[in-house]
Amino acid sequence: MFAALNPLKFALLSIKPLGSKLIRQRTCTSTFIPFPHIRASISTMSSTIPTEQWAQVVEKTGGPAVYKKIPVPKPGPDEVLINIKYSGVCHTDLHAMNGDWPLPTKMPFVGGHEGAGVVVARGELVKDVEIGDYAGIKWLNGSCLQCSFCQQADESLCPNALLSGYTVDGSFQQYAIGKAAHVARIPKECSLEAIAPILCAGLTVYKALKESGARPGQQVAIVGAGGGLGSLAIQYAKAMGLHTIAIDGGEEKGQMCKSLGSEDYIDFSTTKNLVQAVKNATPDGFGPHAVLLLAVSEGPFQQASEYVRSRGSIVCVGLPANAYLKAPVFDTVVRMINIKGSYVGNRQDTAEAIDFFRRGLIKAPYKVVGLSQLQEIFDLMKASKIAGRYVVDTSK
16 A cells, blocks of 8 residues: 655645634645535435544554544535444554654544445535445545546545545544545445455555466465455455465464465574575475565565566565665566565555455454554554454444
8 A cells, every 4th residue: 555655745634723623624736626616515314423423543653542532524525424333453554653654644643544334424516425325434535536647547646645544534433534536335245344454455465466467377475474464465366366475474374374375384483594485385496476565674675586586576565664675686687577566556446356355255354342442453563463454343
């Protein structure tokens, strides 16, 4: 779900006090509303929407997240209000709280970008999302839909992109706003708690696998396979006809990777020669056709070019703080290695990733805890003690 962030300017959402109330304000360099002169009206569910809600609020860089009551926002003309039932917890949420990236967050902010729930209100310009629909808040909350990137289905690269849980408030609250054009459409037969991790982790790895160019029958090494993204990458790769080599540390993660369909597991904490071990896991010993780097530390990014197959692809997805890529130029040229980044998917990628889930091909391993326990999840994340994904229930 990541790309080079420095060249981009992002719209910011700020919260400004007005008397005893909080007023939600967006500022951006492009216009999202095609008819600003039209006075907004809002369609809502027959049941009353509360004025206050429980949320996890980051009030300063470094945290912690504070569980408190805040006002329920109202959707603009092109937005929907989603009653978030469940939200996945991503490592990006920890990066956002810690201020790890060269992109400022709004402050204070509500994190989260894997929110699944029910649409309870919509702006008057919204015609294709109905009250009562299942919908999801993704990392990409909105884009201008007008720039050259948006017109070519690269809306995640829009210079005016709005990012859930980063530049606008996200899904660690009971009611969240999303641009109607970008909210995920979730089929009613899907479990909201089970699909939550698909909205970022699933979408991100599915997009990365497409970007890798790997074809059915080929081998893909997944570095960081035991984490939230990796556990889904193994399943998407299998569903796409690929053979996976899972790389991570620890016996528990190894068992999980094997249970999800990985044919090989390499424990970097106990393997003396990782490069040779990865090559040996391929039928001809030449290495995997593609490598997905989902790791949260820099080391794997420096090592991948040593074991990827000639003419193979290295796809960078994880974003370790202050990390750099390194690969020998001679080797990269004569072996025709392709090194690239992959960000979150577009709206079509989202629909495809959800359809894999709907058909029962993807089952995210997850644990459900209350939203009030979010800081405890961050503490486990810091200690690298999470296998799979945590999902928070906003009612607890």
